[in-house]
Amino acid sequence: MTKTTLERRSGISLWRQIAQHLHEEIKSGELQPGSKLPTEPHLARRFGVNRHTVRRALSVLQEEGLVSIEQGRGTFVRTPNADYHPGEDAHLSGNIGREGREAGGELITSRHLAAEPKVAAALGLRPGEDVILLELLHLVDHRPVSIASHYFPAHRFKGLEKRFLKSHSITQALKSYGIADYMRKRTKVNASLPNSEDARVLKMPRGQPVVVAENVNVDLDGKPIEFTISRSAGGRMQLMFER
Amino acid sequence: MTKTTLERRSGISLWRQIAQHLHEEIKSGELQPGSKLPTEPHLARRFGVNRHTVRRALSVLQEEGLVSIEQGRGTFVRTPNADYHPGEDAHLSGNIGREGREAGGELITSRHLAAEPKVAAALGLRPGEDVILLELLHLVDHRPVSIASHYFPAHRFKGLEKRFLKSHSITQALKSYGIADYMRKRTKVNASLPNSEDARVLKMPRGQPVVVAENVNVDLDGKPIEFTISRSAGGRMQLMFER
DNA sequence: ACGTATTTGTTCGTATGTATC
């Protein structure tokens, strides 16, 4: 048992430090999935804190889904579910129009950045290529209901930010590049807890989930022109797919 | 300050009882949105418990989004966000096939019950009318990914449970009632945290959100025949709407 | 501007209950 020292009166509470420490040990593989963590009294001695402090940290890991705490048995590293990739047998399919996206919203940020692998793959680019990000806040009745990050290949849409501001409509801006029409190619829907920034902007508690929808729009030739990730406050609005 | 008595060693922990009590006071409107709750020491005296016990209960309400706790200021009833009903400007539309639903799954429960208002409205019945509930667990690679509650009007589909068990397919069972074909009318997608039962069945932590999809299927005359509420483990599978 | 009271946040200590091994 190596005693791990924490920084006391550092401004960061001990349970947060412990949670972060254990989080990293799990993510790094030092603590293998399925393995049993040391007992609470053991961890308390290791970190030199009270058992309550350890319990507070463990409850955070449980909420994150990293461990499962089982009374009388112990605390175990959960088998990650990231290794599962949804196959053809686990999805719904259909055609989605592009209604609703015209409403646009308030522009939060607009900048260039290097495409992360996920964005690059969606847009058919190489990771690191220049992309434009427009981040819009969607308000309904003066209440924020969703944030959407729109990514575009920069080489094809130089100056998109300015053209967007003229009409305040993505569709209009794209038209000025000769994109007469485009269509939604794929939409993936998922749920997660909001990061602190999204929670703040959406004025929602971090414990309340958001619906995350990712979709790719392609032009009439089938080339990807836009990748969107939207986060909608759970309970505040509902994505609706209607016939 | 009216002292509220709790049931000690009733099998339900004190903090749960307090959380439920305050939850109801908020939902009933006894505690108005924006109003300040009594201080923690005050609540502790009122319920005759330690301040820690009150804090545990308050943290639950905070995670539920019912209150916001602010250091140095107090605890306040949050303005509810349930008063927003998504309108035409806040939805996506499109056609959704019914692929993926054939995969069916393992039957968890099958019973009759009185239609709750929500179910009744979806099926075009009066609240309290007899409905059949089939609850299916959907497995992929031996891992549970979603639970779906399927509601049917009982008067139209007598003995549906048995017919379902013969083919293990809802579509097949409906065919035996002369339903040649039917279609998805509307799908609403949302996110929430799972109840303890769903979390247990899906083998997921309660802190991790689920995607909740509600949809109504109608026959070729447009009459509702099935109302489905599915809960999918966030991160484990993705609903996919594809062109 | 400052000090003080109020209110929530963190940490420790202790005791007892409940589930599992």
Next chain:
DNA sequence: GGATACATACGAACAAATACG
């Protein structure tokens, strides 16, 4: 039944953020 391990509850003290005179 006994030992182990997590769950609940109480009490005390101090820290940190806020409100107020």
